[in-house]
Amino acid sequence: MATEKRNKEEEEVKTDDGSPKIKPRPIVQLGIFLVAHSPVFSVVFSAAGVLALLILPLLAKNTYISENALMPGSARSMLSNRDVSDGSKLVKDIKNYRLNHEGQVQKLVGKYMSEMVAEVYYQKFHPEGNQFHPLHFFSGPDSYTLLDNVSCASYGVNVAGIIRAPRGDGKESIVLVTPYDFINGGDYEALSLGITSTLFSLLARVTWLSKDIIWLVADSRYGDYRPVAAWLSEYHSPSFKVSDLLKCGERNTADNFRRAGTVAAALVLKVDGRSERFEDTLSIYAEASNGQMPNLDLINVVNYLAVHRQGFYVKVEKVVSLLSSSWLKIIGEIFEAVGKLAHTLNPDWNFGIPVADYLEGSATLASSLYSQALGIPTGPHGAFRDNQVDAITLKVSPRFPPDSKTRQHDFFLRGARLLEGTIRSVNNLLEKFHQSFFLYLLTSPSKFISVGVYMIAFALLVAPLPMVAASLYIEGCKALTKSTDNPTENLKSWKWLDAAKQVFALHLFGFIVTLLPYFICQVPGQHSPSNRSIMWGTTSSSLLLITFAAIPGCSPFTSRHHGTHWAVLKSVTISAAFIGLCLMSIINFATAEIGALLLVPTCLMAQPIKPALRSRRIKSMLGAFCSMVLLTIGFPVMFFAISKGLFGEGLVGLSLGGEFWTWLESLWAWKSATYLYIGMVHLPCWLLCLCILFHPS
């Protein structure tokens, strides 16, 4: 279809060539042509954008180790049975310790660490860290304000041990994190301590270390993320002022925080649940805040070692409900057929993949896009990424129950070997991770789509916006010139000013709405999330009414003859949406992609409903209906509900407002840029589309 268009285009240029008239420049000509046929092109481009998104699983490339220095798996593992028995002993001791309530488990872990000739220290932290403050939105992790009056009632204690590299210069370090709930940690969780202890016992003996190793046992009583973030903030931006927290508890856990150079990489190890498969399962979590990803090489190394050396079944998160969706299956079958056809034409064309692979790939891709778009880290590794350290979370599920002794030995050996190999690879690195990709989407643990490929889908999706904006502007100008006879009013270049005023007012409104939750949180008294969301909704709508009343020409309900033409308003709206989406694609691509999927059709379809109803033609009626449906879906709360339904969680009806509030609260607590996008780009554009829909033209 697109090629045909191009042919046509060329033809037209050719015919113009032949004529003796002065021809305009080819670029200008092309622009005029595109603008003139914008409805067709917008449909073509949007469809191509969606199609490009759908064929992304086909375009995924196999991962490869980009940095030669990593050399994963080239060294023989040095783990011995002695190390494993150390690990098993720790697990057993923790169990007994917990049964007999002999005191702090941290002390026990610390004792084990110091027996392995590591430098041990304990760090106290306060569980509350994430506080929403609109002004601190994009500031770095060092903006943690120390609470002045810290109560000793609740605080966590992290244990950390450092092994100094025997001949190293101490400039760099590698961090191993095992979150463990010291109060009510399960048996599975203790296994992660066993694996790391096995490894640590080995690392204390080896001579090949060039980077120091830090083992952090994070007190996950208050969540996985917070203890790690607290430790990192103490590591990177300590406060030298006196802290009240030090006075809590025993005195011997005094301030003796130790450091070991710049952190090169970090691995978070968790063991949970039993594997559903025959093999032990390893899940890799990589998404950090705002869609940041660790360097692909880190994932590659872990994946390579886990699959080819230790025989784990490696997986990444996927949207399970997509696996059984029939429409995706049909698309997959079509692609498979096309791929087969292409293969028969030329055996070198091997882009076709089986339906099952396609389904897996798209489910993983969807999950990858979703977690990146959400902007909330998927594990404690997010805290490292906030400090520009590459980190991933490895979640291991053994295939045996936690009390099986014989299996445990083998499990420890393999888990520790995996970590040993990874650490050895990172230890080999002379430079920091920089060779491989930072911008990518995963379709399986060993397949990725790089930024150059996935950008195409977004570019195609937003490409119609400027075209349509230009064509609408021309149309609107013409209409205005016709309607007004006074030639003095026909200052052509200022036609957009009224519309721009309206767009600006609504964006300002969006900005205020974005900041409102901060003030609502300041309202004294305990309120349930639903109450808060109602407060937010009422204040926002009253604000909206005030905006409409205060700024003339803004309201869609006042019928005025010399108001802005809807085409000009739509043109400016589309331009604003275009700018917003492009800006967002730089900050968080996945958000922009999903946002574009929603916003682009809504913006393109929006047109006044009155003339459509008046005309009583099927085509315009259909258009009006489509735009109404799209607008309904586009409302953030509505979309939230639909996506919840899609992800397999039931709709909750009345408590929806409350849930939406909680969801948004989590967004801003994690400093997700998606929150800003919803408030400052999506909401105003949606409202403007609503204005166009009810425009009295």
Added chain:
Amino acid sequence: MASLVRSWIPLLILQSFLVAVAFGSKEAEQFSEALLLKPLPDRKVLAHFHFENRAPPSNSHGRHHHLFPKAISQLVQKFRVKEMELSFTQGRWNHEHWGGFDPLSSMNAKPVGVELWAVFDVPQSQVDTSWKNLTHALSGLFCASINFLESSTSYAAPTWGFGTNSDKLRYGSLPREAVCTENLTPWLKLLPCRDKDGISALMNRPSVYRGFYHSQRLHLSTVESGQEGLGSGIVLEQTLTVVLQPETTSVETNMQPSWSLSSLFGRKVVGSCVLAKSSNVYLQLEGRLGHESKNVDTEIEAHKLWKNADFDLSLKPDRVLRESSGLLFIFDIDKSSDSEPFDLGLNWKLPSKWSCQQAPLQASRFLMGSGNERGAIAILLKATESQEKLPGRELTDGRCTIKANIFQIFPWYIKVYYHTLQIFVDQQQKTDSEVLKKINVSPSTDKVSSGMLEMMLELPCEVKSAAISIEYDKGFLHIDEYPPDANQGFDIPSALISFPSHHASLDFQEELSKSPLLSSFKEKSLVRSYTEVLLVPLTTPDFSMPYNVITITCTIFALYFGSLLNVLRRRIGEEERFLKSQGKKTGGVKQLLLRLTAKIRGRPIEAPSSESPAAESSFLSTKLIFKIILIAGAAAAWQYFSTDK
């Protein structure tokens, strides 16, 4: 050059030797070797090789020496070096376990990589030139990239913070220099017996480099004779300090491992270097037995010192010295021979524990902030347990204080904001006037000179911890200023923390022999410790970028010049006229072709068609599409059939 050639003539060498023997100068050149062994509390053993070579002030030798290395004397003469120290270090000195308040650690705990400082005896204006030449000479002499210290951005001229007060002092360090045998071999070449004989024969490369710490040091100083006409004498001190882990089979973790020289180094000493005036092995046992019997009268009690319930030595010491914190056993290796090699062993029988004396404050340094944003450098000083026992406290205005000097060099791309200096003492922020006694700052100049900070803190004696933080911004380097592995980050050299009112020395109760090692220990040395090297990640360009930049620039140039030429060349009127004329007649080549086809077909030349241009164009376009489809079909068919085979 001529002199160099001449020196190789054996006759002259022989002659000079004969002359020297004949005159028999009273103060001859002296060489002495010594090895100090010291078990460390963390189950490791420290071995400290010490070689001293003295060339007395005399003019009788001329340019020739018997024992003293010629290369060094030439260096001293050429660059007029008054004092110089060069060290090559690998690994970190563990101040906590290996001590920080004894002469051994204050002199031999060096920063990672290469450190060089020198005091010159030249006019102030020539100091920098001499330094630059010296770095090049040393670079060649020791197979190391010391010549990188030549650039003015890598060295500094400390005034008082370094400990030596001289305005002709230059200091520089290269934290990233890798140290290996290629640096040790030229260093050994300076010894009269190389590593062929005597104590240096122990230096088995694999065992020396297997250690946890390895520092090879060369210190030279000139001694002014004071007499007219006489040159200056040179004292060359070469030390190698290694910390080794004895291999142990026992599983008990609190038991000290037993070792012997042959198990540590894989070699034994077979006799001393014949050129050495003295060659001794010392064994220092710290922190224990010092409090036992005060006077050794009888043979039995002396025997008890080295063979007792705790440990025994495999050889009988020639002498036993006592000092305030331990014992020092002295062995003379002259007696050993090929048949009876000297293989000192220490066998522990009971678990024992002791601790080393530590510096009053333990220093650590770290970076604050992460990533490519601005950050801060923080130096943390923590009181050690032994702080209260130490001498060297001063009373100023009735307050007991500890003085600490901090000397730090900043590379120019670390742009330090000196006004952001914050000092916290015991977690209370202090104003500068409260704790800062002296400060000297020389800011860096971009790409010209490095920055330097010297400050003297005066802390109260009961201080628990002190922290100093200073903010910096990261500079941008030019693309060709990046080193090959730019993505590793950039190093900030170690800071030097010294305690001007604390001096470390060993005081022996008995009178000393004339051993140079012991006399150097007896001298009071400034207590100093180096902090860690820091790694700052700077913004590095994508080094494949030049290619992209070139392509983009080329594209832009092409577009720009293309359109510019177009505008300049084009004349609208001319073009119209040309188009009109083209409409009337076709080009010569085309006409020729037409005629040719006509001849082939055997038909007369068709007159230019008078059809409407629109029809013609549509006709042409369908023809064109047909052609395209034909070609595409042919291509597809060809592709299909060609690949099938």
